[in-house]
Amino acid sequence: MIVTRHSAVPVSRSRRRALQWFAAGCGCAVCGSLHATLLDFDLSAVEIASKTWAVLGRSEYFDMDNGGNIVNVAFVEVPDGVVVIDSGPSKRFGDALRLLIEKTVPNKPILRVYNTHHHPDHFLGNQSFDASLIAAPQKVIDNISMEGNDFADNMYRLLGDWMRGTLPVAPTLALDADSEDVGGRTFSLFYLSGHTSSDLVIRDDETGVVFSGDLAFLFRAPTTPHADIAVWRTTLQTLDGIDKSLLLPGHGPSDPNGEAIAQTADYIDWLHGQLSEAVSAGLTMNEAMQLAIPARFEGLGVVRTEYERSVVHLYPALEDSLFPLIQIER
Ligand SMILES: [Zn+2]
Known part of the structure; x- marks a missing residue:
């Protein structure tokens, strides 16, 4: 295991080998120029509220065509600089996001980068930003420190050269206040959970825009690898009660009328009900995966894929809760 200068997270031997391989490449001039041409994120910023831009990812699963550009990130121009919400799936994405921010908001420093949670599409672009500015709840930092390497390994397998040079970088600032002033703007901070064990929601108190991370999805099936459905359901009610003008979900278009929260609640309720019935009926996981949606x-987007992944998760x-082990005394 090694610890790099840029990373608070130890790098596993397997990924160090992967990094060396990708860094080496094939060495061929043709491949080199082809990669430079093809593996380029064509990011664009959509102004969803005054001086508030979203970079909307595709409603897909990670693949070699999208390069991992499946997530929403955002940035806000505040009086003295720029605030960024989530950093994307890789160093390549983070670098492209930085360029886009510099083009959209010229000559203003980045003052803060928030990570909403520890899933790889939301924080693996951290390396492109000053680590001293990256903030998240302590639990998100702990989750990144524990699982960041494994996430990165998996992303290298899924995305190959798109991930070149990417290392997991944990935030250095642990948030615990209800709000913070950044560059002359107040952001309210809500410490929630359900999609994962720690989900940060951020509200720009000036515009009323709420950045929900993956607590809400719109027109894209929710993901559940670390979900606690009962907690998530309650959290969606909390999220619904937060004063807002607009919600930017973790995946899908921005939402002015609560559709993302309602759709996510409807989906996870159905998912929990369907899988509970399948377990009660004695279906195997394979059989449960075949059931209708x-x-x-x-x-x-990707509802069948995410449904099948949710069966696994x-x-x-x-099964453990519906068919508890019975101790038989002899
Ligand atoms: Zn996500």
Whole structure:
């Protein structure tokens, strides 16, 4: 294991080998120029509120075509600089995001980068930013420190050269206040959970825009690798009660009327009900994966893929709770 100068997270031997391999490349001039041309994020910023821009990812799963550009990140111009919400899936993405910010908001320093949670599409671009400015709740920092390397390993397998040079960098600032002033703007901070064990929600108190991270999805199936469905359901009610003008979900378009929260609640309720019934009926995981998905969810991006992944994530715990082990005394 080594610890790099840029990383608070130890780098595993397997990924060090991967980094060396990717750094070496094939060495061929043709491949080199092809990669430089092809592996380029064409990021664009959409102004969703005054001086507030979203960079909207595709409603897809990670693949070699999208390079991992499946996530929403955002940035806000405040009086003295720029605040960034989430950094994307890789160093390559983070670098492209920095360039886009500099082009959109010229000559203003980046003052803060928030990480909403520890999933790889939301923090693996941290390396492109000054680590001393990156902030998250302590639990998110702990989760990144514990799981960052494994996430990065998996992303290298899924995305290959798109991930070149990416290292997991944990935030250095642990948040615990209800709000903070950044560059002359107040941001309210809400410490929630359910999608993961720690989900940070940020509200720009000037515009009323709420950045929900992956507590809310819109027109894209929710992901559940670290979900606690019962907690998530309660958290969505809390999120619904937060005063806001607009919500930017972690995935999907910005939402002025609460659709993302309602759609996410509807989906996770259905998912929990369907899988509980399947367990009670004695279906195997493979059989549960074949079950129908209601027509109202057919328009959600990658719904079949995410449903099948959710069976893997949620089935064992449901089996344990619905069929508890019985101790037989002899
Ligand atoms: Zn995400």
